[in-house]
Amino acid sequence: MNREFVRFTTKNIILNTVLVLAYLLWCYFGMKAIRNEHIWLVVIWITGYYFNETSRRFVKYFSFFIIFWIIYDGMRALPNYEVNTVHIRQPYEIEKWLFGISDNGKILTPNEFFALHAHKFLDFLSGFFYINWMPIPLGFGVYLFIKDKNLFLQFSAAFLLINLAGFAIYYLYPAAPPWYVARYGFDLHTGVPGSRAGLVRFDELIHYPLFKNIYNKNANVLAAMPSLHATYPLIVFYFSLKTKLAKIWKIIFAIFTLGIWFSAVYSNHHYLIDVIAGIMEALIILLIFDKYISPYFNHNRMKY
Numbered sequence: 022m023n024r025e026f027v028r029f030t031t032k033n034i035i036l037n038t039v040l041v042l043a044y045l046l047w048c049y050f051g052m053k054a055i056r057n058e059h060i061w062l063v064v065i066w067i068t069g070y071y072f073n074e075t076s077r078r079f080v081k082y083f084s085f086f087i088i089f090w091i092i093y094d095g096m097r098a099l100p101n102y103e104v105n106t107v108h109i110r111q112p113y114e115i116e117k118w119l120f121g122i123s124d125n126g127k128i129l130t131p132n133e134f135f136a137l138h139a140h141k142f143l144d145f146l147s148g149f150f151y152i153n154w155m156p157i158p159l160g161f162g163v164y165l166f167i168k169d170k171n172l173f174l175q176f177s178a179a180f181l182l183i184n185l186a187g188f189a190i191y192y193l194y195p196a197a198p199p200w201y202v203a204r205y206g207f208d209l210h211t212g213v214p215g216s217r218a219g220l221v222r223f224d225e226l227i228h229y230p231l232f233k234n235i236y237n238k239n240a241n242v243l244a245a246m247p248s249l250h251a252t253y254p255l256i257v258f259y260f261s262l263k264t265k266l267a268k269i270w271k272i273i274f275a276i277f278t279l280g281i282w283f284s285a286v287y288s289n290h291h292y293l294i295d296v297i298a299g300i301m302e303a304l305i306i307l308l309i310f311d312k313y314i315s316p317y318f319n320h321n322r323m324k325y
Contacts, residue, residue, distance in 0.1 A: 037070060044091070051098045058094075058238075062087070082166055085177035086159070089184050096188065096241045101195040102211050107243050109197040110207045116199075116292040132199040132289045139222060147287045148223025150280035152231065154250050157277060161257045169264065174318040176260045179310045183256060183303050187249045190302070196246035200289045215239030219288035248291040251299030254278035259307055 041063055048055045066087070069080035080087075101107075113130065121128040124137065135143075158180065165173035200218035215236035217224065224230050258274040282300075285291040 037067070041067065047095070052095065062090070079166065082170070082173060083162065083177070085181045086162070089181050092185070092188065093241075096191075100211070100243075101192045101241060102209070102243050104192045105195050107195040107197060107209050108246075109202060109209065112196050112246060112292055112294060113199070113202050113207075116294055120293050130199065131286050131293055133203075135287045136203070136219065136289060139219065141222075141226065143287060144219070144222040145226055146280070147284035148220055148226070148232070150277065150284040151220060151223075151250070151288060151290075153277070154253055154281055157274075158253050158257050161261070161274075165260070165264070171318070172260065172263060175310070175315045176256070178314070178318050179260075179307060180253075180256055182310060182314075183252050183306050184249060186302055186306055187247055187252065187299070190247055190298075191241060191244040194246055195243045196295070197243050198245035198290055198295075199292055201242070203289065211243075213242055215242050218290050220290075245291055246295050247298035247302050248285050248295040249299060250285050250291065251282055251296040252303040254281045255300060255303045256307070259303075 045055060045059065045063065048059045066080055069076040071077070116130045116132075117128055120131055122131060122134045123129075124134055129137070162173060162177060165176055198218070200216050201213070203218075204216065205213070215238070217232040217236050220232040220236075224232050254274065254277050258271070258278045261271050261274045282296050285296050286293055
């Protein structure tokens with residue numbers, strides 16, 4: 022056992038206490054509320070950090086995901102519609118121009134077409150894929166943590182960088198999702214709640230408000246471009262190609278990626294242009310990351 026790892030110094034105890042207090046103060050004063058999930062995050066961090074060697078290593082390695090969540094949640098403090106003009110009509114018109122579908126003499130966006138031609142099988146399939154947009158990346162991260170810690174560090178760092186780039190674009194180009202247009206038209210309404218959109222049909226199929234509970238907590242409604250839902254499965258698939266996983270798993274991850282892309286459009290949460298933008302953003306950052314950044318993320322560099 023690494024004795025240095027399990028020894029707690031005054032320095033790291035003070036540092037952890039300061040970090041926790043700073044986070045809670047930020048939640049209270051910055052976001053005007055300390056919610057249950059904030060308390061749970063603190064409990065998980067403190068318990069994991071001080072319980073034993075394995076749990077401490079685990080929460081420190083997964084700190085990239087914790088940082089991602091804190092930043093995403095913190096976007097409530099400064100909504101993107103207060104920073105730049107929200108684009109509502111423009112994405113809709115571009116989508117219709119590029120991917121419009123003729124239906125009964127009328128040009129529809131793919132979202133509008135699917136809304137008129139929904140099917141229970143596709144409702145279930147899209148909900149099944151969409152609900153796993155975060156569990157599968159986290160599960161894949163656990164696998165890498167166990168099997169290849171160097172690759173896990175690269176995976177989690179790339180995941181964080183792609184999210185940060187996406188968040189920056191949210192502020193540079195605030196964009197309404199297609200469900201917003203269907204519900205509110207092209208007028209700007211700030212502070213509107215999140216919506217399940219087409220995923221309401223999945224909730225009805227399983228007789229449980231699964232997506233309702235998720236989207237009620239959406240931190241940034243007017244942030245459809247790029248689709249980060251489209252980036253997550255792509256990151257998993259990209260890094261799965263670097264592992265010794267059986268070929269069947271890589272095929273499963275490829276199917277999962279395509280399923281998420283389809284579900285994003287079918288469920289009325291994203292335009293095709295949002296999905297394409299997410300794919301392009303992820304690929305650009307992954308290529309840059311592999312060439313210039315990945316060597317700096319090494320298991321042996323971690324300080325415990």
